[in-house]
Amino acid sequence: MLTFPNAKINIGLNIIEKRPDGFHNIESVFYPVNWCDALEIVPAKQFHFQSSGLSIPGDQHSNLCIKAYHLLRNSQPRMAHNGAHFHLHKVIPMGAGLGGGSADGAFALKILNEIFELELSNTDLQKYARQLGSDCAFFIENRPVFCFHKGDEFEEFSLNLTGKFIILVNPAIHISTAEAYAGVYPKKAEIPLKEALKLPLDKWGGVIKNDFEENLLWKYPTIGATKKTLYEQGALYASMTGSGSTVYGIFETEKDLKAQFPDFALWQGYLN
Incomplete structure (x- = not known):
């Protein structure tokens, strides 16, 4: 079975407090975008994983x-004696705040559930996904949500950006989660994110913030310059997403900014 794990953006990211377990409580809105990897899984006698596209750093077994495969195989009797062949074609940049790796893991769970007829509900799949990573569970239902706690608890949230045009620019700066959090001082937002999102889109700038920006835009001027260019080109709102280096701009109508960012990875298209 072939599927296309998609990226997500954070609209606002407030880091509220540090938890006793070392994680942080946050609030954000996750919104899916159609910058996608490709993942194919077919049943087989043994397990095999291969990848193409962008090189995936680190130990393969941390993928x-x-x-996801071993998590289900160790807990689902129907998979106990089954293998699978995985082919992941990596397109979404890594360490970029786009959740590409999390999407791959979540989509793997969904495919395995289907091809091995495990009959797991979305709630079941979300429980497994939370064992893989904080934002993995989002990609099970893959629709806009307000997220809180570690970023793994969700509430239904009415935010419709359908028809708006988005441009995502990744300047090939890999920022680890540890590096991003090292410069953060948790605090409650002056205006709660849910309230701020009631403002018109062109009023979000300066009100809806990503708390990682304060340190990272100073540390990596290229990220700040990218955000500035998006606004100069007419973005209604621009922000860094997640803890990574990707910056997005939301526009009223279609734009083509490939010429402005010739050396960066760029994806542009309409939001659903």
Whole structure:
């Protein structure tokens, strides 16, 4: 079975407090975008994983697709004696705040559930996904949500950006989660995110913030310059997403900014 794990953006990211377990409580809105990897899984006698496209750094066994397979195999009797062949074609940049690895893991769970007829509900799949990573569970239902706690608890949230045009620019700066959090001082937002999102889109700037920006835009001027260019080109709202280096701009109508960012990875298209 072939599927296309998609990226997500954070609209606002408030880091509220540090938890006793070392994680942080946050509030954000996750919104899916159609910048996609490709993941194919077919049943087989043994397990095999291969990848193409962008090179995936680190130990292969830390890949969330592989972890998803072993998580289900060790807990679902129908998979106990089954293998699978995985092919992941990596397109979404890594360490970029786009959740690409999390999407791959979540989509792997969904495919395995289907091809091995495990009959797991979305609630069941979300429980497994939370064992893979904080934002993995989002990609099970893959629709806009308000997220809180570690970013793994969700509430239904009415935010419709359908028809708006988005441009995502990744300047090939890899920022680890540890590096991003090292410069953060948790605090409650002056205006709660849910309230701020009631403002018109062109009033979000300066009100809806990503708390990682304060340190990272100073540390990596290229990220700040990218955000500035998006606004100069007419973005209604621009922000860094997640803890990574990707910056997005939301526009009223279609734009083509490939010429403005010739050396960066760029994706542009309409929001659903």
